[in-house]
Amino acid sequence: MSNTIDTVAALLRASPLPALEARILLGHVLRWRRTELITRSDEPLDLALVALYRALETRRVAGEPVAQLIGAREFFGLEFDVTPDVLIPRPETELLVETALSALEGIARPRVLDLGTGTGAIAVAIASARPDAQVWAVDRSPEALAVAARNASKLLDAARPGGSLRLFEGDWYAALDSNAALRFDVVVSNPPYIASGDPHLSQGDLRFEPRGALTDEADGLSAIRAIVAGAPVWLTHGGVLWMEHGYDQAEAVRALLTAHGFSEVRSERDLAGIERISGGRLAAA
Ligand code: GLN
Secondary structure (H helix, E strand, C coil): CCCCCCCHHHHHHHCCCCHHHHHHHHHHHHCCCHHHHHHCCCCCCCHHHHHHHHHHHHHHHCCCCHHHHHCEEEECCEEEECCCCCCCCCHHHHHHHHHHHHHHCCCCCCEEEEECCCCCHHHHHHHHHCCCCEEEEEECCHHHHHHHHHHHHHHCCCCCCCCCCEEEECCHHHHHHHHCCCCEEEEEECCCCECCCCHHHHCHHHHHCCHHHHECCCCCCHHHHHHHHHHHHHEEEEEEEEEECCCCCHHHHHHHHHHCCEEEEEEEECCCCCEEEEEEEECCC
16 A cells, blocks of 8 residues: 555556556546546545545456446447446447348338347447337346346437337247237347357456356357247348357358348458358348
């Protein structure tokens, strides 16, 4: 413990964390914006707040994700609540949202389904960009659905023509069994696609995220198989399915889509140049 007066400048100098992470945690504890962290960097700080910051810093050093420590992560320009019950939204998943939004162009009052919604990031981002879209979101975790519901009410206009997010608990399409007549223009999913033995599961942020959101406890493709196999029943004729997947799964996912009667099957690369999402169109009967 130093006997100097604690200021933002002193705490940042002494922090074992990367400067950006230390600033995010400090800004969160002090409720200061980034510019205030600069302009007020020599102001003596309240001791209780310093203690709070130090506690978060210690937890971050032990590996807890920044998004969980501050309870939030930005995705598609929206600030989502994040808890340990949900996958932390990733920037590469914005590609899935953008691709779904392109598929919805020209369809009035489209119906969209997000399978395994977690934070609700994908569903809420689509609903936010397309106020007329009716968006269903499914998760088997009630804790995750509570987070998604909070994000939807925080981030979506209550008066949007498409209505609020329709949340259902259950496994993939089975969650919608009571709505068996529904058909969707677009189905999207960022399912658990990491193989059970993948060493990444015991590294970095992933150690603190719900294991069921990351891995199928099998070869990494079993959730994707279930989603592809069930899609034809739930899509409109000409409806499209897009899924996120692992860096080495694109070819296998395209083969699954083709085998289940999809046309226009293709993959899109993320900003790192990796084929990150694959999808196709259910041929009109
Ligand atoms: N994109 C995540 C990761 O590799 C995995 C998310 C998922 O399984 N859907 O860290």
